[in-house]
Amino acid sequence: MQLPQPHANLFRYIEDYQATYSNCPSIDEMMAAMGKSRSSIQNSRKYLEQHGYIETIPGRKRNIRVLKPSRKGIPVWGEIAAGYLSQPCTTPEEYLPLEAPGLNSSDFFALRVAGDSMIGDKIFNGAFVILRRVPDGYRPANGEVVAAFVEGHGTTLKRFYQDGSIVILQPSNPEYDPIPLDLREQMLQVQGVFEATWYSERKPKQ
Template sequence: MDNAHLTRKQQEFFNYIVEYKKEYDVWPTYREIAEHFDYRSPNSVTQNIQALLKKGFLIKRNDEEYDLPKEKKKNLLEDYDDQDGIPIRGLIAAGYLQEAVEADLGKITLSSLFPNLDQLFALRVSGFSMKDVDIYDGDLVVLMDTDVKNGDIGAVLYNGETSLKKIYWGSNGLRLEAANESYDDIIVEPDVFEEVRIIGKYIGHINRQGFQRATSKVA
């Protein structure tokens, strides 16, 4: 890539979003970029992205999100893309001390970590209504296409809108409870139950610290 096409500040901006993508496999939010560079306005983020689009360092996908051109994606993200599992490097005793045994025992794959991988999908969070269970704006929530029990956190589609909430069923209808006292409960009356679709059950979320599995207390 010819760095001469970018100003110093544009190169720093580009390097940051690419490194973020390599580490977390998602692009940083406008808020995260603004905080990193101490921008006072999200317009500064927009201006930098527009400059990178104009110079061909980024492209717009069909969903209007930005991305890297194919040739740059291969060069810049190939180290990440080649990671297909966690290496198992040997044996370790869980009883008396034993001689260390090093061996190539394969890799831990996503299928190993998540036996029901075919039932999983993720959504990116927008907003702060679940902050009291440590789910914040920009996090990725991992959801499972399975039954949601009373009190579970789940993704709900209602009246054409989606929301992540604690779900409670009762004689008076469906109650969607936020994990933030600044947000009121959403009550769905029994006669419109058929308009509600539970998209998935929350099983964990991904943030800068990695994967945070749901506990029985919040799930």
């Protein structure tokens, strides 16, 4: 089924926004991007939901989930530091050809590993990490490997540990020091939770 143009335009915008920000856009952002009224956006959302392209997740502020991705595979955002903090990439570079029954690629994204701070978890420089998208404000369990964005510094791949307002981003390579953060003074956003490692035909550097 081919989507009518106004609905197709909104659907592409939602996909692109989600691939870039690991989240869905707000109604106001959709209105601004599409140049449409609130009622027009709501009508398009209703159409997309009725035809199985998206679903609304109760209890979330940004509550859209894509059910029928138009692109096949998992989007690669760019690189993530498995070492020191680096500035994040906000434009998908490519799509990994990963498909499986029941796998909704819109629930995941990928990053190319730069650095060797996570080699103890067999996450090597040059590999791709597959991460599960998480909602705003998500706090992982202690010990989970996450992509963490620290305001003013950048993004890194580390194990997450929290005790009250203190968070430790822990590498698995003893040559690197843990990164301590005080949430009363610094903003931290968990952008994704590690699910798997994927290697291209070229062997990653170890």
